[in-house]
Amino acid sequence: MATVIDVHTHYVPPGWPDLAGPGEPDAPWLRLETERDAVIMIGSTEFRRIRSECWDAEARLADMDADGVAVQVVSPTPVFFSYGRSPAQATRIARIFNDLALEICAPAPQRLLPFCQVPLQDTDAACREVERCVAAGHAGVEIGNHIGDRDLDDHGVVTFLQHCAALGVPVFVHPWDMPGGPRLDRWMAQWLTGMPAETHLSILAMVLGGVFDRVTDGLRICFAHGGGSFPYWIGRMDNAWRRRNDVVGTSSHPPSHYLRRFWVDSLVFDERALQHLVATMGVDRVVIGSDYPYPLGERPVAGLVQRSRFLDDAARRRILVENAEAFLGRPASHTGSAHAGSQGMSTSLP
Template sequence: MDVHTHYVPRGWPDLGEGWPWLRVDSEREAVIMMGSQEFRRIRADCWDADARLADMDADGIDVQVVSPTPVFFGYESAGDEALKVARIFNDLALEICEPAGRRLLPFCQVPLQDPDAACAELDRCLAAGHVGVEIGNHVGDRDLDDAGVVTFLRHCAEVGAPVFVHPWDMDRSPRLDRWMARWLTGMPAETHLSILAMILGGVFDRVPDSLRICFAHGGGSFALWLGRLENAWHRRSDVVATSLHPPSHYLDRFSVDSVVFDSRALRLLVDVLGASRVMAGSDYPYPLGERPAGEVVRRADFLDDEARAAILGGNAARFLGRALG
């Protein structure tokens, strides 16, 4: 089971100024446009269920979780505008996944800047066939410990919706605009910061243990720097010890995907979080994703058969819960 993939429809209504639009170059290729600027070239595997299923079969993947592409979140827009866009894309996601039956499981998007609207849209989507929700890791300067975001996460726990957190809207600067540095350094840092917000912001102390939440890209740089965080919590308690317990206490409250591309990095995740907290992911179908999906997990010689089976599927089955029923 691959818990980290994305979709883009082959077309959508005009969303108005400032929203992405799609330049369709052929039956199999298109470009996501931001105004007159190219944002990302995409292919039919973004919207064509048959293309996805063929790649899944080639990679030995039985089920994909299909999540939005974060550029469409629109958290910087008015809540009603973001809700309108979320409804459009959520309905299109169902159309994309429907031909594949239960092999493609759609996660919805919500207007996270408006907690009440976000909760209502999640409920609508769960009733319509979505099995969970993907959220961005921040709303402007509001991180995941923002009161409104916590309200939404509590609702996810109450209705049993798994949450996938994806970094987005990374900082820009001349230094970060080279070499895709926003994706290569900014994304891991954003995800690390989000996990810090969940811990030091007291979110895990305020939301039920039943919340199922997973962070993309192996949790960013969090696992590598847990020791630094733990040291700071104890040695600078006047500033850092804002959670009820030390950071290591919360390691069983969240999961990460396996999109780290290197068995040494995967070993660190397993050593720090445990094999039960890592799930196979690929970031399919984008160029910075892993192909074949799950390859690093399959080839990791430090995993025994039980741990490998858990990462490749068992953990995701638990994360998705009744969605697989």
């Protein structure tokens, strides 16, 4: 079974201190129902039912072995980002979850790579936290795709991205805090239409906001869910950049010029969509992402890439392993079976 590096998974600790702060009610908390079942609560409202795979390294490793996954990037669940809270509270929450992430990944440090979260609403605090986390053992950082009305071309966010580039820290961007309302609060429409649109908008902000023109060296950034709808509308965006350059031409080049500046994960579920994604982005810009362990994720992990007939063996290996190595900035040497036990996976990834 081929080795796989999965850059898009999430964790939730089995418990944490009270996150509520002065004037900041409805903080997330965990309602444990059994040893293996829990519910993330926001105040008195159920947010998501989860199982112990969210925090139990042994359970994660068993699923990884079953799917041939050598390495997981283990990132925060976005509901805990806390961008709407005070910088002090968001910093406190980030430190709590980042330290707990290290504990969750500690049983298999060669296979479970924690990504941290930061108080992105405060640039200086975010830079300090990412420095602290990298020194403690985190392999990168996950950020949300916006902070209220501030998108990824916001000056403070760009400063943070420049800091990550200077440190050599990979950045994974996950959509969150989608708009609601009667038209979006049914059928999981926030997840089915809002998430792709949010990711599309955040990449567009980096392009038309000139972020890729300003942050030219060292930034390794990857977007979840196949880049949302962005790769499928590149022609429309280029056309608008050329025909309405008076309002769209804020970047030095048309949007398609910047496709080589970022990665996207493979989480599109359909071979036709994956074929278009690879053709648009390039075979070296797509990485495996599963959204494990959540129900809208892919199981078995990398199943779509493994069975897609348009990929040859070299292209498949790039997507399964080599592109993630480039994004993470480190090689993984293992090329054999993943069924080697919790510590038995031969890899040079710390």
